[in-house]
Amino acid sequence: MLEYAIIKKLSAIVGKGNLFTDVVDNICYSYDAMNQKFIPDAIVFPSSAQEISEIIKLANSKKFPVIPRGAGTGFTGGSLAVSGGVVISLTKMNRILEIDQNNFTAEVEPGVITYDFQKAIEKLGLFYPPDPSSAKMCTLGGNVAECAGGPRGVKYGVTKDYVIGLEAVLPTGEIIHTGTKTIKGVVGYDLTKLIVGSEGTLAVVTKIRLRLLPKPAAKQTMLAFFQSVNDAAESVPAIIRKKVIPSALEFLDKSAIDCIRDKINETHIKIPKHTNAILIIEVDGKKLSDEVKSISETLHEQNVIKIFVAKNEEEQEGIWNVRRALSPVISSIAPKKINEDIAVPRDKIPETMRMIEDISDEYDLRIVTFGHAGDGNLHVNLMIDDSDEDESKRAEEGLRKLFKHVIALGGTLSGEHGVGIAKAPYIGLELSNVMVELMKNIKKTFDPNNILNPNKIFYSRSKNG
């Protein structure tokens, strides 16, 4: 609980209407898509970097935590008030400040909804590739905090690759401006890319400068149906080995297909019998017939049952709507979904899929796997009943086994969801002690009083063994 003097000061900074302290309100800001609850002591809705600076200075003098938060769609608890404190909601700082058509850059506030921004620039013939599945709800600020990815990573990279500058408030209250308006810039250390993906632990981002691309001239979207999971998985490196880089290359296993069978049936696309895996493949650029031909040949070599090529934009959108529905639909089929986010080198996908099947058998776990196969990023969902203690234990053991395999294959625990609290117990599997200490010291350099989003990433209860 915050003392009254603090609440009064917060109110003076942001205005009475922009401060919630009632527990009924606070509960609304107590969870993200990971579905654990930590009720904060207050929520503020600042409207400027200056206000955030004042809040943070207050937090330093009174030593209470502040936790920046976008739309709360994260999967790893990065925006949760695990130690109480004041949530700084950035949702009211939601203006697109500039779209510069000469320099292909834009400047936005962190609360802009990702999809709204995509649409605003597409009208001008421009293109912002990062496209998390939650695009219609999540914010660009949240994307920056977690370094969000999405299906287009395989060709276009992730959020970090498009952030060229930031305005941010340090955990000590100073406002800094990092990066440049130019693509090149090497004066001093790259604080921009250090802050992107730091999950709101190094700074509160208050403005974001993004690099944009011209909108690709054309797009083709294909669905490929396989009887064998292995054939589908082998197709991924096989397509790219022929020097074709799709703009998206998504994988769905049998369980994932079952989850969205109804959604697919709503479109006029028919799923062939004996389908156990689907690839969604998109290419963009101009004159794409060569790419479609090369991909089709590869898929036939991998025993594809059927290939569906979308004939128009509506059919393309239909496919992606089905894909986007997957994550919410899955959540409804079991009391708890443990949503993992591993990434492996793409030629290790076949082996990883076999591993997941083995773990599913060995530990008797229902696992739904789908994801951005083109960049090796698989979302592995363990569907469990968390009131079943034995199942929960098996899930944890299975997960640990999976992670160890993934790292042995040259992969990572998290491709795009971040560590937050969900993966904090496991980072010792991937990062050496020296690395963790160095990162903790960087955190300390930024945040000597540990008031900004504390107890995330590095802080956990000894599951590292």
Place this chain on the structure above:
Amino acid sequence: MLEYAIIKKLSAIVGKGNLFTDVVDNICYSYDAMNQKFIPDAIVFPSSAQEISEIIKLANSKKFPVIPRGAGTGFTGGSLAVSGGVVISLTKMNRILEIDQNNFTAEVEPGVITYDFQKAIEKLGLFYPPDPSSAKMCTLGGNVAECAGGPRGVKYGVTKDYVIGLEAVLPTGEIIHTGTKTIKGVVGYDLTKLIVGSEGTLAVVTKIRLRLLPKPAAKQTMLAFFQSVNDAAESVPAIIRKKVIPSALEFLDKSAIDCIRDKINETHIKIPKHTNAILIIEVDGKKLSDEVKSISETLHEQNVIKIFVAKNEEEQEGIWNVRRALSPVISSIAPKKINEDIAVPRDKIPETMRMIEDISDEYDLRIVTFGHAGDGNLHVNLMIDDSDEDESKRAEEGLRKLFKHVIALGGTLSGEHGVGIAKAPYIGLELSNVMVELMKNIKKTFDPNNILNPNKIFYSRSKNG
């Protein structure tokens, strides 16, 4: 001077044949392309991260500086032993360790020559875009240290955009492995991109994992001749406004053209009378006729005198050989070349060119300007006689005025050459005190004894005003 015990230990670590302590040898490692001399006390040629770790631990216990060095082609003194100490030459660690054609990645040691690497992967149909003018001499490790750029930045970005993982020795001697083999990866802070461009002050890089692209199907190279510098400068944003992003878009002013007139005449390309500016434009991809047409139209709108389109690969290479000759040729026309490396948003190039002309007039300075106009990165070369005190003073005043203008236009002091010692006096013009302090603290976090490449970037003698 190093005490004998240190020399003996160094010799034990790297072997007698891999240690130079004679001043005659040391002089060879005392300068870079900036042409200031700082003679180190010794040079070592380690062959592994383990050896470097031992050298650095020795440096910490005996408190002498160590300075990592590639080929010494840098422009800002980043690899110079400004406070004496031991130069760690990485040139003997020059193996290409892996080229992974499934995952489009490569792993190299830092001493690999950039051009050799480009050729090795091009044979396999792969492509590594960063292409500094010194590619035939410089090393990938040096490119990583300075975050090298080159002509292709406009479309493909810079070195940082291709480095996905590092093995590096910390200034405290520990060996770390950063990043992933995957494109996505968000576990912990991004130390990879923090180390890239840190000019050898945060770690000694011992292995580099690079992301590769498929080699573009085709390439077209054009030369455009202008009477008016302004028309040439206005062409840059005009071309890109039409959503065509060239793979290179290079600018040469009259003085630059004069410097390489002989070289151009060696080719069969004729420079039209009254030419005061040239653009070199390259597009890559497939079926490029649309791009060439769009660019040609734009250039005609900007009063181009003549457009030359290379008809084959040989002519393309000819053009780039002329361009690459520029930097060395310029060095020969005056006793001292102050080589600047500003970058501005590309629509500010016309204004920047006018500014440079004004400064040239006002301070009576000979200035040669050329560079990567597509990303706004201009190399502004002040040709001075440094024995002429008055001219040296005018040059410094002119430079300071230029820098202030560039920053006011949203630009940066250095697009790709780094700070080193050359630009250290000026970073206060671009970075706030808070930023500089934060960066110094990051340096201190990595390097508590300040033994790794000390007195670079942040350390200067009060020219910041």
